[in-house]
Amino acid sequence: NAGVTQTPKFQVLKTGQSMTLQCAQDMNHEYMSWYRQDPGMGLRLIHYSVGAGITDQGEVPNGYNVSRSTTEDFPLRLLSAAPSQTSVYFCASSYSAPTGASNEQFFGPGTRLTVL
Amino acid sequence: RKEVEQDPGPFNVPEGATVAFNCTYSNSASQSFFWYRQDCRKEPKLLMSVYSSGNEDGRFTAQLNRASQYISLLIRDSKLSDSATYLCVVASNQAGTALIFGKGTTLSVSS
Numbered sequence: 639n640a641g642v643t644q645t646p647k648f649q650v651l652k653t654g655q656s657m658t659l660q661c662a663q664d665m666n667h668e669y670m671s672w673y674r675q676d677p678g679m680g681l682r683l684i685h686y687s688v689g690a691g692i693t694d695q696g697e698v699p700n701g702y703n704v705s706r707s708t709t710e711d712f713p714l715r716l717l718s719a720a721p722s723q724t725s726v727y728f729c730a731s732s733y734s735a736p737t738g739a740s741n742e743q744f745f746g747p748g749t750r751l752t753v754l
Numbered sequence: 755r756k757e758v759e760q761d762p763g764p765f766n767v768p769e770g771a772t773v774a775f776n777c778t779y780s781n782s783a784s785q786s787f788f789w790y791r792q793d794c795r796k797e798p799k800l801l802m803s804v805y806s807s808g809n810e811d812g813r814f815t816a817q818l819n820r821a822s823q824y825i826s827l828l829i830r831d832s833k834l835s836d837s838a839t840y841l842c843v844v845a846s847n848q849a850g851t852a853l854i855f856g857k858g859t860t861l862s863v864s865s
Contacts, residue, residue, distance in 0.1 A: 669851070680758075680841070680857035681798065688851060696852055728797055735851045736786075743853070745797035 640664050642746035644729050650752045651719040659714040659749050661729030669732045670712040671696070671743075672704065674725040681728065687712055688735060719753045726750050757781060760842050760856040767863055771832045775859045777825040777842030786845035787818055789827050791838045792858065798841055801827075832863045 645660045663670065671686035673696075683696030687706040701723060703715040712731075716723060729746040730736075736743040760777045767773050779787075787804035802809065804816040804825055815828040825842055842856035 671853075673855075678857065681855040683852055683854070686851060694851070697854070736845070736853055742800045745799070747797055 642729055642731055642744050644727075644746035644749050646749060647747065648750045650754065651716075652754050653720060655719050657716055657719065659716070659727055659729075659751075661712045661714065661746060662710050663712075663731040663744070664710065665731065665733075665744070666709060667731035667744075668709065668734050669736060669741075669743075670706065671730050672702070672712070672714045673728045673730065674698065674723075675728060675748075676725050684714065684727075716751075721753045724751060724753045757846065757854045758842055758844050758856040760859050762857060762859060764860040764862055767832055767861070769832055769834060769863055769865050771863075772828065772830050773832060773861060774829075775827045775840055775842075775861075777827075777856055779823050779825065779842075779844045779854075781844065781846060781854075782820075782823060784844045784846065787816075787825050788843040788853075789814075789816060789825075790841040790843055790855070792841055793838050798855075801840070829861075832861075834863050834865060837861055837863045 642663045668689045672684040673681040675681045682698045685704040687693045727749045730743045732741045732743040757780050789801040790798040791801045792798040804818045808817045813830045817826045839858040839860045841858045846852045846854045
């Protein structure tokens with residue numbers, strides 16, 4: 639199993655550009671989520687999905703779109719990149735909603751995004 | 755009041771020391787609690803869940819005090835490999851579909 643994979647590992651964008659961060663998992667997990675981590679801010683939930691075709695907003699959804707057409711993939715789209723979106727982005731998945739010891743949330747290695 | 759608050763540290767301790775981290779949360783309806791560990795520039799990994807009765811996993815002990823909305827993590831006999839940032843995590847809704855992370859407490863264990 640590859641676990642949770644994210645591409646790209648690093649990305650530099652100019653203000654106003656759009657791009658999609660890819661996330662895939664091969665563990666047949668229903669629950670997937672996206673976080674951003676900024677210095678001094680901790681991880682903040684952007685969007686999450688409890689299954690294919692179902693998504694919901696987290697704490698900081700503005701400027702981002704998601705879709706979940708398959709169980710395996712959960713891409714995060716930046717509509718018009720802004721310097722405030724410079725961050726490290728982590729994708730995570732778990733068998734179901736991440737409560738309880740049996741539902742460990744597995745994180746991908748992260749994408750380091752810089753917006754100039 | 756922030757939803758999950760932690761002392762950022764850093765905690766600098768010698769090998770073999772016992773160290774305790776504290777965390778407070780604001781949502782009294784929260785039902786699920788966790789400690790995650792994050793090494794520098796790496797992804798977070800689950801260290802342990804926190805149960806109402808308290809739970810232990812080797813050198814690590816987690817406690818929950820619902821009345822005070824307080825979570826703790828105790829590390830005994832610290833190892834160099836314990837050096838990391840420890841994240842307190844609380845489910846922000848009863849369904850547990852949204853997790854709120856604290857900013858983390860940094861631990862540095864030295865020989």
